[in-house]
Amino acid sequence: MEFRILxxxxxxxERADVRIVPRGAKQRALLGALVVKADQVVPTERLVDELWGERPPANAANALQAHVARLRRLLPAPGSGAPRHEWVxxxxxxxVLSLGPATTDARRFxxxxxxxxxxxxxxxGRAADVLREGLTLWRGPALQGCGQGAICSAEAALLEESRLLALETLYDVSLRADRCAEITGELEELVTVHPLRERFHEQLMTALYRCGRRAEALGTYDRARRLLARDLGIEPGPVLRGRMEAILRRPDPVADGTAPVGPAPPRPAAQGAADVTGAWPAERPEGDLRALSAELARLRGHVELLHQEQRELSERFARLSARHTPGTRDGTGRLSG
Known part of the structure; x- marks a missing residue:
């Protein structure tokens, strides 16, 4: 027996290979709440609130008792030879829902x-396989159709966050196992569904880079930066910025894709930095000046590289647009459109 809430x-x-689905919304909410709190006593008042919210019936305790009785009839009896077990x-x-020999898909996950x-x-590689096995237990949003009661809503949110964290772990180990190509499409979908989750953007950048798609990796950073600025009014965090800097420091992807691309190492704060007015101290040690020059050269290289990437993308866009614009000639000299 397995109670499923994913x-x-x-x-x-499993004995009869039968799937039992409660029909009514109240029955789903009741079963969902009891599974979430499996092997724990759920007070009557909390179950009443879970099923009816702010509008309970006049005799709520009796109405709840009737729903529990229907649920008991729905649950299968122990198999032949098995000891008698009262589920609820x-x-x-x-x-209390007493699991006994049964389990839940959430616990398996x-x-x-x-x-x-x-x-x-x-x-x-093995870790990725095990994580995928756990993620395949999900059939949709957790506790789908159980209403907006406090028990089910809170658990659904916790389970969803656990699912997203498991996905992040999956893609981390997949990158370490050199499975970049097989996760790129999945990550592209995830950054669309979860546009403000920076970790997925960072992992997509890494996967694209290792697949030889460097310009697309940098484009992913730019889209994430614009989304965060538009929706949250913030700049990308240090992990996402570090990934972008790591890619910029290495113009060509590693040929075999095995060498990891780590985030940029933290740099110590510049000595003698500008004060709030933007003015620099008049006297600076020679070592500081050399460090400043090196930093300026590094930033200049980044800017030039970004300009080059932009020119290449603009030229590619212009060529593709020309091929599909009515009245223009394609590479064979024939009019298109």
Whole structure:
């Protein structure tokens, strides 16, 4: 038996290969809340609030008891030869779902993610496989169709964050296992669905770079920067900036894609930096001047490289546009359109 909440709430009886889905919204909310709090007593008042919110019926305790009775009839009986097991038990304070020999897909997911993280340091390829196994347990948004009760809503948010963190770990170990090509498309979808999650942008930049798509990697940074500025009014964080600087420092992708691209190492604050007026101290040690010159040269190189990338992209865009603009001639001399 497995109680499933990574998607719509349902019960899978592996003995008969039967899937049981509660029909009513109240039944789904009740089962969802009990699974979330499995093996814990859930007070009657909390279950009433979960099912009816601010508008409970006049005899809410009796109405809840009726829903519990329907749920008990829905749950399968123990198999032949198995000890009698009461899935939903009554206590003086409320109700408890006693899992007994059963499990939940959420517990399986957390177990596989923990196992994947244990394997990450030694065998990233195996870690990626285990993490994918855990992520395949998801059939949709957690606790889908269970309403907006406090228990299910809070758990759904926690599970979704766990899913996103597991995805970040998956792509980290996939990059270490040199599986860049197979995750690029997935990351492109994720940055569209989660445009303000910087980690996915950074991982997409790395994957694109290692696939030899350097200009696209830098373009990903630029799009992320504009999104963050538009929606949050902030600049990219140090991890995303560090990835961009690391790519800029290495003009050509590593041929075999095995050497990692690390974030830019932190630089110490410049000695004798400008004060709030923007003026520099009159006297600066010779070492500071050399460091300043080196920094200016580095930044100048970055600016020139960005200008070059922009020119190349503009020229490519112009060539492609010319091919598809009505009345223009293509490479064969024939009119297009």
């Amino acid at each position: 998607g719509s709430v349902q019960i899978h009886d 038990e009554t206590s003086p304070l409320g109700y 957390h177990h596989l993610v923990a196992r994947g993280r244990e394997l990450a340091a030694s065998t990233p």
